[in-house]
Amino acid sequence: MTLIPNKLFLTKGVGKHKDKLQSFELALRNAGIQHCNLVNVSSIIPPNCEIIPTEKGKNLLKPGQIAFVVLAQNSTNEPNRLISASIGLALPKDRSFYGYLSEYHSYGESAKKAGDYAEDLAATMLATTLGIEFDADKAWDEKKQVFRMSGKIIRTSSITQTARGDLNGLWTTVVACAVFIID
Numbered sequence: 296m297t298l299i300p301n302k303l304f305l306t307k308g309v310g311k312h313k314d315k316l317q318s319f320e321l322a323l324r325n326a327g328i329q330h331c332n333l334v335n336v337s338s339i340i341p342p343n344c345e346i347i348p349t350e351k352g353k354n355l356l357k358p359g360q361i362a363f364v365v366l367a368q369n370s371t372n373e374p375n376r377l378i379s380a381s382i383g384l385a386l387p388k389d390r391s392f393y394g395y396l397s398e399y400h401s402y403g404e405s406a407k408k409a410g411d412y413a414e415d416l417a418a419t420m421l422a423t424t425l426g427i428e429f430d431a432d433k434a435w436d437e438k439k440q441v442f443r444m445s446g447k448i449i450r451t452s453s454i455t456q457t458a459r460g461d462l463n464g465l466w467t468t469v470v471a472c473a474v475f476i477i478d
Contacts (some may be wrong), residue, residue: 300363300475302345304352305382307456307471315370318466322368322456326470327353331362336475338365338420340386340394347476355476363475367398367413370468371460377403380471381455383413385421388449395420396473410453411435413471418442418451 306328310321323329327349356362367380383397397416401409415435422429422438427445429438442448456469 298363298477299341300344300477301341302347302352302355302476302478303340303473304347304349304476305384305454305471305473306349306353307380307454307469309456309458309467309469311461311465311467313465315372315466315468318370318468319368319470322468322470326472328356328362328364328472328474330358331356331360333362333364333366335366336363338396338398338417340384340396342391342393344394346384346386352474352476355478356474365396365398365473367400367471368468369400369402370466371402372464372466373460374462374464376460377457378460378467378469379404379406379409379455379457380469381406381409381413381453382471382473383410383415383417383453384451384473385414385417385448386450387421387425388447392425395424398471404457406455406457409457410455413455414451414453418448421448
């Protein structure tokens with residue numbers, strides 16, 4: 296049996312609880328995927344895989360379903376500590392070729408900074424696969440222009456969840472996730 300997803304959606308969430316595991320569960324609830332059995336996979340977007348809106352994707356999930364995901368998560372019980380989890384996405388212009396996802400989690404970074412980094416990671420992996428020449432030391436904005444001008448990368452994006460650690464020391468967990476759908 297060959298399992299090749301034909302759709303994917305991005306989602307994110309945050310949860311707080313006195314127990315770390317419960318804060319993770321609440322973050323999954325906030326993301327709308329708590330009712331699935333999540334299986335972490337690596338970072339390949341299959342050829343011709345359609346990126347669908349989050350709500351449409353959530354409506355396709357069934358309780359107890361095994362769902363393949365690329366998951367970024369981060370947790371803290373340190374009051375006011377800024378945490379982030381981000382998924383980056385990069386799609387080739389030729390959709391018969393595969394794309395990339397990246398997961399990134401950090402401390403002390405804004406949603407924009409973490410999202411840009413995750414997007415950069417995914418785009419860089421795709422660019423090296425496609426043979427696009429670029430300076431890896433350049434800032435993301437500069438590389439993004441090179442990638443777009445190559446005509447080989449059509450879309451990059453990211454989804455990021457940030458939160459500050461609970462002031463009373465509850466566990467705070469953030470998740471960002473790409474969820475694959477096989478139908």
